[in-house]
Amino acid sequence: MIFSFREGEYTFTMTPSEPTTVRRRISESLADSVAAPLPTSTPRVAYGRVAFPGKATAVIGFRRSGKTTLLHQVRAQRVADHGDRARVPYLNLEDERLVGVTLDDLGFSVDEHYRRYPGLKGREVVTWCLDEIQVVPGWERFVRRLLDTERVEVFLSGSSAALLSAEIATSMRGRGWTVPLFPFSFAEALRHAGDDVPASPDALDAATRVRVEHAFSRYLVEGGFPEAQGLDAATRHRLLLDYVDVAMMRDVVERHGVTNVTGLRWLVRQLLGNAGGAFSVERFYGALRSQGIAISKDSVHLLLHHLEDCFLVRTMWLDTASERQRMVNPRKAHPVDPGLIPVFDRVGRANLGHALETAVRLELERRGASVAYVRTAAGHEVDFVARYPGGGEELLQVTADASDAETANREVRALVEAAPAYPRATCRLLTLTTSGLPAHVPADVLAEPAWQWMLTPPVTP
Numbered sequence: 001m002i003f004s005f006r007e008g009e010y011t012f013t014m015t016p017s018e019p020t021t022v023r024r025r026i027s028e029s030l031a032d033s034v035a036a037p038l039p040t041s042t043p044r045v046a047y048g049r050v051a052f053p054g055k056a057t058a059v060i061g062f063r064r065s066g067k068t069t070l071l072h073q074v075r076a077q078r079v080a081d082h083g084d085r086a087r088v089p090y091l092n093l094e095d096e097r098l099v100g101v102t103l104d105d106l107g108f109s110v111d112e113h114y115r116r117y118p119g120l121k122g123r124e125v126v127t128w129c130l131d132e133i134q135v136v137p138g139w140e141r142f143v144r145r146l147l148d149t150e151r152v153e154v155f156l157s158g159s160s161a162a163l164l165s166a167e168i169a170t171s172m173r174g175r176g177w178t179v180p181l182f183p184f185s186f187a188e189a190l191r192h193a194g195d196d197v198p199a200s201p202d203a204l205d206a207a208t209r210v211r212v213e214h215a216f217s218r219y220l221v222e223g224g225f226p227e228a229q230g231l232d233a234a235t236r237h238r239l240l241l242d243y244v245d246v247a248m249m250r251d252v253v254e255r256h257g258v259t260n261v262t263g264l265r266w267l268v269r270q271l272l273g274n275a276g277g278a279f280s281v282e283r284f285y286g287a288l289r290s291q292g293i294a295i296s297k298d299s300v301h302l303l304l305h306h307l308e309d310c311f312l313v314r315t316m317w318l319d320t321a322s323e324r325q326r327m328v329n330p331r332k333a334h335p336v337d338p339g340l341i342p343v344f345d346r347v348g349r350a351n352l353g354h355a356l357e358t359a360v361r362l363e364l365e366r367r368g369a370s371v372a373y374v375r376t377a378a379g380h381e382v383d384f385v386a387r388y389p390g391g392g393e394e395l396l397q398v399t400a401d402a403s404d405a406e407t408a409n410r411e412v413r414a415l416v417e418a419a420p421a422y423p424r425a426t427c428r429l430l431t432l433t434t435s436g437l438p439a440h441v442p443a444d445v446l447a448e449p450a451w452q453w454m455l456t457p458p459v460t461p
Contacts, residue, residue: 025097026109031116033090038079042192042226044070044181047367047458048389052177056143056154058133058168061181062311062336063251064243066226067157068092070181071129074155078127086117087126094132101135106142110150127153134158140171147175159251159310182311182362183337184224186454190215192229201455202448213433216451220355223339237343244268244312244340251310258303263288263295267303271313271333272344275354276361276383278330279315311336314361319372319385332373334358353400356432357383360398360450367458369394374421380414385422388458393425398450401436402429408438415445428453 044066051057051074059067075088091109093101110128114121128146133139133156143154168176187197195215198204204212222228225243228236248268252258266288271279281304285297307313314336318329335341338355345351361384364371369386374395376382384396397415402408415427430450431437441447 022098022100022105023108023112025095026091026101026105027112029091029095029098030089030109030113033088034085038076039069039072040076041066041069041072042184042188043073045185045188045366046070046179046181048179049177050074050179051153051155054147055175055177056147056156056168056172058156058158058176058178059181060158060178060311062183062243063159063247064225064227065181065183065311065336067159067181068131069226070179071131071155071157075127075129078153082124084124087120087124088129089113089126090129090131092131093135103136103138103142106136106139107145110146122151125151125153127155129155131157132159140168140176144172144175159247180311180365182224182366183339184226184229185363185366186216186219186224186359186451189219189222189224189229192226198455201452209434212451212455213449216449217352217432220338220352220359221342223337225337225339228339233342236339240337240340240343244272244343247310247312251312252303252306256302256306258306260295260299260303262293263299264303266291266293267300268307268312269344271304271307272335272340275334275338275341275351276332276357279333280330283330314365316361316371316373316384319374329375334361336362338362352432353398356400356430356450357398359454360384360396360430363454364396374414374418376414376417378417380410380417382414382418385418385425391424393422394428395419395422395425396428396430398430399436400432402431402438402447403436405439408441412438412441412445416442419444 059070061067071090075090078088079085091098113126120126136142143156146152146154168178184192190197193215198208198212222231222236223240225240228239231239248264252264253261258264267284270284281297281300285295285300288295304315308315312335313333315331315333317326317331320326335358338358341351341355341358361371364384364386367388369388372385374382374385382395383398384394386394386396395415395418397411399407399411402411411429415429419425419427427445429438429441429445429447430453431447432450434449437447437449
């Protein structure tokens with residue numbers, strides 16, 4: 001620090017050799033990321049390719065889903081490959097000590113790391129992991145320059161699909177690769193609890209099957225957020241409610257400048273309290289107006305879009321070739337985790353059926369499927385038609401218990417009616433437990449408990 005005197009007042013000038021507070025914190029954070037033990041936790045599974053040469057990988061998903069864990073897994077794997085901790089620097093841009101980081105500061109972080117480890121520059125591939133990168137405006141320009149000028153891999157995380165997916169598709173100019181991450185799948189929840197994941201889910205002895213089914217029922221209630229595992233109901237509800245509040249305020253209100261917070265809260269309660277239910281913007285708009293809440297239909301559409309972008313809800317449309325039919329029919333919405341359902345339920349139902357449908361929907365997304373629902377010519381509905389990247393298709397009907405002949409006939413009837421329009425699709429009926437399977441199904445319908453389907457690795461071409 002040096003002093004200068006001007007017009008009767010002392011002013012303070014920072015010498016070029018003295019770093020600002022933010023840059024000092026960046027330097028400390030980089031040093032900690034190299035020296036501190038790598039965090040360990042339950043391994044996360046991301047279907048498909050995680051890294052793509054020459055592209056920045058962006059791990060996107062809802063808050064507290066485990067994106068940071070996946071970044072540290074990548075770091076641990078790279079260290080296992082080459083044994084050099086200096087080649088896996090990590091920065092969490094939402095660290096309160098790094099508030100106000102700019103593009104220039106990000107550039108400083110790279111220069112500072114190479115200053116500490118000059119032998120890496122131009123010689124070794126450095127794997128940069130940047131957590132919650134979206135807090136730095138213009139971050140995509142920095143990442144492009146880093147990819148273009150240094151020998152690096154870049155892994156990013158962020159809580160907003162719009163902020164990352166859209167910008168990676170445009171501003172990154174083909175240099176981005178997105179990897180969506182959801183809360184724990186059932187298999188991951190089993191591993192987190194210290195339970196074995198059956199190698200052959202379709203061939204279990206009675207005792208193991210009872211253990212797995214009990215764990216699956218618990219999973220449908222607790223959900224898959226890592227921090228919520230094993231908590232008592234009251235603590236879990238409070239934690240998950242905090243997650244939703246933070247998402248609404250940080251990822252919707254603050255990020256998008258939303259002013260109608262009342263309408264947003266009503267929308268969240270409607271969507272999370274009616275998992276798998278039909279949702280019509282027109283009807284919701286009318287309901288709010290009847291309650292004296294001023295909002296426009298365009299605002300409802302926009303709020304729904306923001307909630308999808310931050311991964312709080314997942315919506316799907318009627319599967320039809322007619323754009324008009326698609327638009328006039330209601331969407332169906334599921335929360336990003338079945339554990340959110342009892343938090344927002346208003347009538348005290350058991351909700352296992354809705355939780356089961358939600359868990360299946362999320363598993364389809366984990367496997368990379370595009371999802372819609374089907375209505376047959378006779379007016380019967382199939383819960384999901386799933387189309388996989390490799391070209392496979394499935395029609396899936398989900399019900400907690402199909403052991404009753406009338407229920408089984410109703411569920412199977414919709415599958416049979418829909419099948420001719422989807423000749424390449426496998427027809428599948430999923431139930432909560434083995435005892436809930438129907439006594440008889442047509443030969444071209446596969447009936448199995450949902451946990452068995454979830455624990456069976458998908459076949460990829």
